[in-house]
Amino acid sequence: MHYDTIVIGAGLAGLMAAIGRAGQGERVLVLAKGHGATHWASGQVDLLAGDANPLAAVARLAAERPEHPYARVGLPALEAGVAHLRALCANATYPLAGNLHQRLLLPTALGALRPTTLAPTTMVAGESRQLGDGRPTLIAGFHELRDFFPPLAAANLRAQGLPADGCYLTLPPTGRRQGFDPVILARLFDTADFRAEVGRQLATQVQRGGYARVGLPAVLGLRQATEVVRDLQARAGALIFEIPTLPPAVPGIRLYQALEAALLRLGGRIQLGAFVRRGEGRGTTLEAVYSEAAAREQRHTAQRWVLATGGLAGGGVRATHDGTLRETALDLPVRGPNGRPDWFARRFLDPAGHPVFSAGIAVDAALRPLDAAGRVVFGNVVVAGSAIAGFDPIREGCLEGVAIATGYAAGRM
Numbered sequence: 001m002h003y004d005t006i007v008i009g010a011g012l013a014g015l016m017a018a019i020g021r022a023g024q025g026e027r028v029l030v031l032a033k034g035h036g037a038t039h040w041a042s043g044q045v046d047l048l049a050g051d052a053n054p055l056a057a058v059a060r061l062a063a064e065r066p067e068h069p070y071a072r073v074g075l076p077a078l079e080a081g082v083a084h085l086r087a088l089c090a091n092a093t094y095p096l097a098g099n100l101h102q103r104l105l106l107p108t109a110l111g112a113l114r115p116t117t118l119a120p121t122t123m124v125a126g127e128s129r130q131l132g133d134g135r136p137t138l139i140a141g142f143h144e145l146r147d148f149f150p151p152l153a154a155a156n157l158r159a160q161g162l163p164a165d166g167c168y169l170t171l172p173p174t175g176r177r178q179g180f181d182p183v184i185l186a187r188l189f190d191t192a193d194f195r196a197e198v199g200r201q202l203a204t205q206v207q208r209g210g211y212a213r214v215g216l217p218a219v220l221g222l223r224q225a226t227e228v229v230r231d232l233q234a235r236a237g238a239l240i241f242e243i244p245t246l247p248p249a250v251p252g253i254r255l256y257q258a259l260e261a262a263l264l265r266l267g268g269r270i271q272l273g274a275f276v277r278r279g280e281g282r283g284t285t286l287e288a289v290y291s292e293a294a295a296r297e298q299r300h301t302a303q304r305w306v307l308a309t310g311g312l313a314g315g316g317v318r319a320t321h322d323g324t325l326r327e328t329a330l331d332l333p334v335r336g337p338n339g340r341p342d343w344f345a346r347r348f349l350d351p352a353g354h355p356v357f358s359a360g361i362a363v364d365a366a367l368r369p370l371d372a373a374g375r376v377v378f379g380n381v382v383v384a385g386s387a388i389a390g391f392d393p394i395r396e397g398c399l400e401g402v403a404i405a406t407g408y409a410a411g412r413m
Contacts, residue, residue: 001027001029002301002302002303003026003027003028003029003300003301003302003303004021004026004027004028004302004303004304005018005021005026005027005028005029005302005303005304005305005306006028006029006030006031006289006300006302006304006305006306007021007028007029007030007031007305007306007308008030008031008032008276008289008305008306008307008308008309008329009030009031009032009036009306009307009308009309009310009314009316009384009385009387010030010032010034010035010036010256010270010272011035011036011037011038011308011310011314011385011403012036012037012038012255012259012385012400012403012404012407013036013308013384013385013386013402013403013404013406013407013410014030014032014036014306014308014309014384014385014407015030015036015256015259015260015263015407016081016084016085016259016384016403016404016407016408016410016411017306017308017382017384017407017408017410017411018030018263018268018306018411019084019088019259019262019263019266019268019411020084020407020408020410020411020412021268021304021306021411022263022266022267022268023266023411024412027267028263028266028267028268028269029268029269029270029271029300029302030263030268030269030270030271031271031274031276031289031291031300032270032271032272032274033272033273033274033275033276033292033315034272034273035256035272036256036308036310036314037252037310037313037314037386037399037403038249038252038253038255038256039247039248039249039252039253039256040247040248040249040252041249041252041399041400042114042116042244042249042251042252043119043120043123043218043244043249043250043251043252043254043255044106044114044116044117044118044119044120044123044244044251044400045082045085045096045098045116045117045118045119045400045401045404046115046116046117046397046398046399046400046401047078047100047117047397047398047400047401048061048396048397048398048401049115049395049396049397049398050115050397051103052102052103053101053102053103054100054101054102054103054117054401055075055078055079055100055101056101058070058075058078058398058401059075062074062075065390065391067362067389067390068390068391069388069390069391069402069405069406070398070401070402070405072363072365072367072388072406073367073405073406073408073409077405077406077408077409078401078404078405078408079100080408081404081405081407081408081409082100082118082404084408085404086118088258088259088262089120089255089258091258091262092254092257092258092261092262093224093226093227094120094225094226094254094255094258095120095121095226096118096119096120096121097118097119097120097121097123097124098116098117098118098119098124099117099118100117103115103116103117104116104117104118104119104124104127104128105127105128105129106119106123106124106126106127106128106243107126107128107131107153107157107215107243108153108243108244109147109148109149109153109217109243109244109245109246110152110153110156111139111152111153111154111155111156111157111159111160111164112156113128113160115397117401120225120242120251120254121226121229122218122220122225122226122229122240122241122242122251123218123241123242123243123244123251124241125213125239125240125241126213126215126241126242126243128162130213130239131157131162131164131213132161132162133212134163135163135210135211135212135213136163136164136165136209136210136211136212137154137157137162137163137164137165137211137212137213137214137215138154138164138165138166138167138205138206138209138211138213138214138215138238139151139153139154139157139164139165139166139167139214139215139243140166140167140168140169140202140205140214140215140216141166141168141169141216141217142168142169142171142180142185142217143168143171144171144180144185145180145181145182145185145217145219145245147245147246148217148243148245148246149166150166150167150168151166151167152166153166153215153243154166165209165211167205169198169201169202170201172188172193172194172197172198174188174194181248182217182218182219182245182246182247182248182249182250183219183222183248183250183253185217185219186219186220186221186222186250186253187222189219189220189221189222189228190221190222190223190224190228195228195231195232195235196235198232199231199232199234199235199236200235202214202232202235202236202238202240203235203236203237206236206237206238207237211238212238212239213238213239213240213241214236214238214239214240214241215241215242215243216232216240216241216242216243217242217243217245218242218243218244218245218249218250218251219242219245219250220232220240220242222250222253222254222257223257225242225250225251225254229241229242271291273292274291274292274293274298275291275292276289276290276291276309276328276329276330277290277291277292277297277328277329278290278329278330278331279329279330279331280299281378284376284377284378284379285378285379285380286305286330286378286380286381287301288300288301288302289305289329289330303380304380304381304382305378305380305381305382306381306382306383306384306410306411307329307330307332307361307369307381307382307383307384307387308383308384308385308387308403308407308410309327309328309329309387310385310386310387311357311359311360311386311387311393312356312357312359313386313393313394314385314386314387315328316328316329316360316386316387317334317336317359317360317387323339323340324339325337325356325359327361327387330369330378330381332361332369332377332378333361333362333369333370333371333372333377334359334360334361334389335359335360335361335362335372335389335390336355336356336358336359336360336389337355337356337359342355343355343356344356353392353395354392357392357394357395358389358390358391358392359389360386360387360388360389360390361383361387361388361389362374362389362390363382363383363388363389364376366382366413367382367383367384367388367406367409367410367413368381368382368383369381369383382410382413383406383410384403384406384407384409384410385402385403385406385407386399386402386403388402388406
């Protein structure tokens with residue numbers, strides 16, 4: 001089938017772009033080798049690190065760095081993209097809390113307070129202003145869930161002057177003997193009997209310690225998290241909040257599911273396991289791409305394209321054996337360090353970061369890919385998310401913000 005738009009990449013940027021295109025009545029296909037960063041991130045939305053007013057910080061950054069993706073698309077795209085994402089999540093009964101002018105401080109699995117801009121409502125009862133109201137907090141978990149240690153998290157909260165205790169709950173009978181990762185536990189929390197037993201244990205702990213709120217690992221349901229939290233609060237007699245865990249990240253999976261459902265309702269398609277290996281173009285027009293398939297390549301054609309495969313972390317940019325950097329899907333020119341000696345700064349914790357993590361595809365004001373001379377490579381391709389050159393999404397704390405802003409813009413260009 002010939003599509004109006006094919007999006008390469010199923011992360012936050014790619015799905016936002018696909019939803020935007022499908023919402024204009026286009027036939028849209030998403031091709032991806034697998035899920036994007038949603039499945040390993042916290043499920044929270046970061047706009048920019050290090051400022052109490054995220055939107056004001058983004059405005060200053062865009063003014064200072066005209067080649068930054070935020071400057072390319074402008075603040076209106078970021079604000080509209082965030083509003084659209086919030087509407088999509090609300091429609092999926094998984095609303096996001098917070099606003100663009102005030103950061104949230106939410107506890108991590110180690111008990112640190114992490115700044116972010118937006119978070120699922122299932123997490124906000126653990127915001128630092130509530131934790132600091134003088135009433136005690138309980139951090140609870142299960143021995144079966146590795147890498148989540150309630151006593152350690154509680155001790156680190158106490159070290160910051162926040163009254164907290166930690167405890168382990170007894171896992172209700174499940175018929176399983178091993179393999180309790182976050183996704184499996186989330187599915188268990190979607191069942192009423194499992195929830196009832198956990199709620200009973202929480203009620204006992206709350207009555208014994210007089211806790212105002214309980215923090216649990218972010219595994220409280222895969223499909224109906226808001227209802228699970230509401231049910232547990234009623235059973236426990238205290239506020240319940242989720243704390244992000246190590247991947248697989250259940251809050252990120254919920255976010256992906258909300259966007260996937262929105263795209264499918266609009267008639268779009270998603271094809272996972274489709275690793276795009278090369279493109280086929282004529283002049284400055286991309287006509288087709290080829291993805292891996294069983295014992296062969298599969299050819300896909302479209303009028304327009306969105307490249308949202310991510311940067312180094314997402315596998316959209318890779319290093320070759322000779323030390324050069326290569327864009328993996330369309331072999332577009334990569335702007336970045338010339339060779340391995342220039343990849344990294346001399347100091348590991350250099351405040352400016354390492355140049356290799358800012359490598360990507362140079363784009364113009366319309367997000368079209370450029371070559372080394374500044375010429376448009378393909379006029380019918382736009383680039384979104386971490387594949388764009390000139391910023392370090394992890395160090396700058398803007399992974400989700402740039403994905404939302406550029407993905408939203410790509411969906412309407």
